[in-house]
Amino acid sequence: MKHRLLFLLGSSLVLLSCSDEKQQVTDPVTPSPTTEPVETKAPNTTYKPAFAGQTRVGGVTTTASYRADVITSSLTSPWGITGLPDGRVLVTEKAGRMRIVTASGTVSEPITGIPAVNPAGQGGLMGVCLDPAFATNRMVYWSFSEARPGGNVTAIAKGKLATDERTIEGATVIYRAEPAYAGTLHYGGRVVFDRTGNLLVSTGERSDLVTRPQAQLVTSALGKIIRITKDGQPAPGNPVFAQAGALPELYSIGHRNPQGLAVHPVTGEVWQSEHGPRGGDEINRLQAGANYGWPTITYGIEYSGQPIGSSIQQQEGLQQPVYYWDPVVSPSGMTFYSGNRIAEWQNNLFIGSLSGMHIVRLVIDNNRVVGEERLLASEEQRFRAITQGSDGALYAITDQGRLYRIDRS
Secondary structure: OOEEEEEEEOOEEEEEEEOOOOEEEEOOOOOOOOOOEOOOOOOOOOOOOOOOOOOOOEEOOOOOOEEEEEEEOOOOOEEEEEEOOOOOEEEEEOOOEEEEEOOOOOEOOOOEOOOOOOOOOOOOEEEEEEOOOHHHHOEEEEEEEEEEOOEEEEEEEEEEEOOOOOEEEEEEEEEEEEEEEOOOOOOOOOEEEOOOOOEEEEOOOOOOOOOHHHHHOOOOOOOEEEEEOOOOOEOOOOOOOOOOOOOOOEEEEOOOEEEEEEEOOOOOOEEEEEEOOEOOEEEEEOOOOOEOOOOOEOOOEOOOOOOOOOOEOOOOOOOOOOEEEOOOOOEEEEEEOOOOOOHHHOOOEEEEEOOOOEEEEEEEEOOEEEEEEEEOHHHOOOEEEEEEOOOOOEEEEEOOOOEEEEEEO
């Protein structure tokens, strides 16, 4: 049974068509680009951006007609997603399950052979990616929170997806972000391959005041972007940090809770999303050896409303975010659009927004954000991650258990 609803959203005409399992969005029929920012709420602070367009850039509106279909709504707290070569997607669920979902919405039984995760708090089975040579070696890599002596760590494992797709064979933990800590927050948790065939891993600083300073310590793997080989060793060509005892796997430092990593399809550069506190969510363009400032500089404040540290936003030697939000949208998994099915989306960055409950679209020119759009806000979903499938469509998962396919109408 289908239901149709036609309504005005601002000056745009939006058509929603719903059935038991499908939801279509054609947005908009009559496009109305604007230069006003999409964020209309007051910021938490009076902090000033370091440059024009660093926050609250002018809004843009997709002019092409597109649709968003709910492929399935039967997942349970999905966290990571990656496309398989045949058009299906591989999804992780927070509790420790990995499943395959077909284009028609058939969800597999949990894939066995995965090491136990600690799903308490913000932990669980998190980011997932395929080996660049997956078509021949069937290797899968994933991030998870692992209970260890002294607490929990962000861990990276790999294993071979069996031919029958029912199990992961030879699962091995290849890296652990030490030190362990007895908290259950801010694990980071994304993992992607860079253009050189090495793994980039995001780790959080574990949230608490006692661990927060470790984001600045090169002797700790907390609050970092880590670059390792497929076997978990420090990757060749990693930057060398000057301080004594610096970990050789470090790629960048000074991060809070980075839950998004994406490789630009043209430049090969790695971009990252990061949760701020109350305000100060960030998008960063990663540079080897750079310090991104947390907690020394930030555009956010404590949840209590108190300032963080010396309440500064800029300091020599510390990198500025390309873009930030205040109030927060809680940016999580993200991807660049490299398809040609919707031409105006080419090389745009798409980010799952949790507390904002939409998909962020950022238009980027010369490494600066020049436009922002909020997609699927009417769905009222916490978008956890988004990827581009082998068919060129975008696939997004939500905390509420939905998998969307987003493509031209």
